[in-house]
Amino acid sequence: MKQLLAALSSESLKLKRTLALWMVFIAPFIVILLQFFILYDRAKFFAGRDVWGVLMYGVTSIWAIFMLPLFITLETALLSGLEHSGQSWKHLFAQPVPRWSVYAAKLLTVMGMILVSTVVLVLGEMGAGKLLSVLRPELRFHESPNLTMMARMAIMVYLASWILLAFHTWVSMRWKSFALAAGVGVAGTFFAVFASGARIGKFYPWLFPVNAVSTSPERMKLAILLGIIGGAIIAVAGCWNVVRRDVE
């Protein structure tokens, strides 16, 4: 445990001045901005509706279907890329710390970063609502939002994405190529479009985040459950695979 904390503290310092760190704030901000402009632009159309709901569902779906899977791909690839390009694996794995702690620290760091993004997303939704209540009073955003609901949705999406987090951490650590990691992530997200209509859609990992806020309780539960359990299994298997390999 002490070793894991030490490895985490070491990881956190590596984030200084990185694009990966900025992306934690930029990625949710882009999604918020998009939904903000939809509401701002078409205020007449949305006036009189459950505007907080529109904001919340709009933001969450763009985030869960599209932004989050790609964001996870990018963050894991950037973080592992620091080690690949610095040729640091041989240094890290020759230190007197268990190899699994190096792997676990990487995974936990990305998990932490995505969690922060999730919080930023919720805060952003509230901020966007507040701003719209001033700029577009006719939307009636001054009524208070259902904060619990907002936070719950974001957290469920996050939990369901664990499987992608674990998978991409493994891919990015196992293979040096940024293009490979990015390709896998983009392909996964792209095929989600087709899988969403199909019956296997509920077993397709790249759909788990969006399924986690599905109106069908069965789909929702399955996505979160498989997201967490699948994530744990892939995390352990990935770690096992990487720590036993020859270090380049």
Place this chain on the structure above:
Amino acid sequence: MNHTVLETVGLTRSFGGLVAVNDINLKVEAGSVFGFLGPNGAGKTTTIRMLLGLIKPDRGRVMLFGEDLSSHRLSILGRVGALVETPSLYNHLTGFENMEVTRRLLGCSKENIGNALEIVKLTDAAHRLVREYSLGMRQRLGLALALLNRPEILILDEPTNGLDPAGIREMRALIKQLPDQSGITVFLSSHLLSEVEQLASHVGIIHQGKMLFQGSLAELHAQQHERLVLGVDRPSVAAEVLTKQGWRVHQEENSRLAVDAHGQKDAASINALLVREGLEVFYLSQQQPTLEETFFKMTAEPVAGGKP
């Protein structure tokens, strides 16, 4: 009082069909500087990666401080500092931050950073981004990283590779002072004999995965064969005459002959023999081959069983 710090027993590792390291038995004494010498592709890096547990040997074992690396990896690595090939650095961090990343992992004192940076003379540049470092500075920072945990043995893989002459000199001076100042044992690989001669007290020569020689520099010198180089009017006849008398003769360039011979007595009797046979000897010189030549000769020929 000298005890063995590092020892390998029958260390062997292949990649596909290629035996990169073939039955290597190293023995490194405490307080020595061991030069691990071999041409490109000899198996130096592969051996070093096994010494650090980065890759597993197919056969054989690595013993450090009297313990087996495969069963005591972490406690052993805590006493080892290493720099393998190019230094592992984060360009977007400063020199100091690079040290701090590893320090946090090790949990050692912050003082160690200052000390290590001082040894490699990077104190002034510590707060500049590594991206702006010269190759020599990067290499020295890599050395500082290896020194961070105050190791008892330092394992360096071609520490001067790619540096300019000034950088090479600086790096060598740094390495040379380590055993005396901090009592660190140094194991370093190189493809340059001159480097090993300058730095090392002991040498191991590896070629195509096999160990060709291991011992002190003095022992390597003692292995040299003195030769007598001759200029004769009819070299082929002279060679025949000498061979008949039991001398080992080699053809040299510009039709000179070289004979394995020791001392003035041999020289005199060879000269007398040739003159008696009616040959004209116009050049005669006793030569001590340089280590460079010996090393070059050793590693110029393929080793039996080295490659499939």
